[in-house]
Amino acid sequence: MKIKLDIKSNAVDSFNEALVKFESAQNGDVKAYKFTILHLSHAIELVLKMYLQTLDENLVFSKCYQKVKQRASAKKIDLLAAFHELEAEEFDFESVIDGHDNPFTVIVSDVLAIAKNEKCGVTGNTFVDQDFIDDINWMKGIRNAIEHFQVEFTAKEVRLCIGRLVQGLGEFSDVFSLLSLEKEVGKENYEIFKVLVDEYEQSLEEAHMDIREAKEALFRGTRPKHQMFIEWNEYLCDSCGNETMIPNDDSSTGYKCTYCDNEESGQIEVDCDVCSLPWANEDMSYWDENLVNVCPRCVNPEAW
Structure with missing residues (x-):
């Protein structure tokens, strides 16, 4: 039996698997953060390629992308402008890969190099901000370290970056009408998704994680009969109103x-x-x- 997943299904599957692993990590299996990074990185890569396909379905292939780079270099214009020039000339991207059974696809930085030039027609602001790009590159570096050598990171920096990336990916997908993460996320993953996609909820969840980790560190290695003598209280904050x-x-x-x-x-x-x-x-x-x-x-x- 052959299994075929289109790019959207493949992205959604990886995104849902990232949420599953993230919840496992939140529940104490810290090694699951590694798999969260791998699955989320894959989902982001595929969603970015979906964006390229909105320009031209063949632009995800490196040979086609190189034609855009060559035009941009020759005319000294940005990559998006170069693509639109070729499009206006009815350049046949499909002919570039004709006869190639399994052509190589572009890498994440290639997609971002084009996407960062997309601007709102009303405000002139770019749709893809540098913070989103920086977070993607940071996670890409962690992913490469996981796949090829060894890796070191703190759970907190990964949690915060994952939250920002989920929020950024949702906005990116919405702006370019690629897919609705909220509709595609599995029912069993919806609650964890809802926390990640809401900046306040994720910050509050992170505050509670800090409490749990601080308490565990304080009581770790202490005999149960001595734990009653450790002073630990959690109070309501006068400023934000949370018991943190x-x-x-x-x-x-x-x-x-x-x-x-x-x-x-x-x-x-x-x-x-x-x-x-x-x-x-x-x-x-x-x-x-x-x-x-x-x-x-x-x-x-x-x-x-």
Whole structure:
């Protein structure tokens, strides 16, 4: 039985597989980030080639692409302008690969070299920004290291880059009407996709991942019977409203928000200057310079 996948199906399959591996990595299988990178890189490469096919279906082949480069070099114009010149002349790209059973296709940098010249007719702004290109190149470098030698990266930088790439890929696909990632993503992957494609949701998820990793690092190697003596609290941040305030040795308050870096929270406990019991600092009363923090119990003992 022969299996045939068109470029769109191939891209969607790789994208969905990237989401599956990403979720596995988020759940603790950190090695799955490696496969997330490989699958997402493949999906991005295919979607970029889909863009080239909107210009001419044969432009994905290196021999055809070289004709565009030659025209651009000869006329000293950008690659997109060179393509449009050849198009206006009704240049037959198909004849360039005629007789070649399996012609080589272009690489990612070739596609980006053309796509970065696409501009909005109203504003004149480019559709493909440099940040998107930089993220693609960074991930391409990591992918090549995985495939050919050894690789070193932090889980956090990979997570953040993957989020930006998913967002950028969605915008790119939408601008050039290539496909709708939201419609193509599998139902079982929709929740993880929804987090990645939303910048706020992904940043918040990253903040919670920072909390989990910091807590695991603090408790790692400590015997269970001693863990009860480790001080670990998570508080509501006064600035962003998320419960992402955790202990931080470099903070002036001893706590810092993993989402917005704020160091203040009314919930951070301090010791009462009268009874020495801890209370939320927002509940403390000021009596004088010697009794700066007085808890509600000491302020009104009859109520307790």
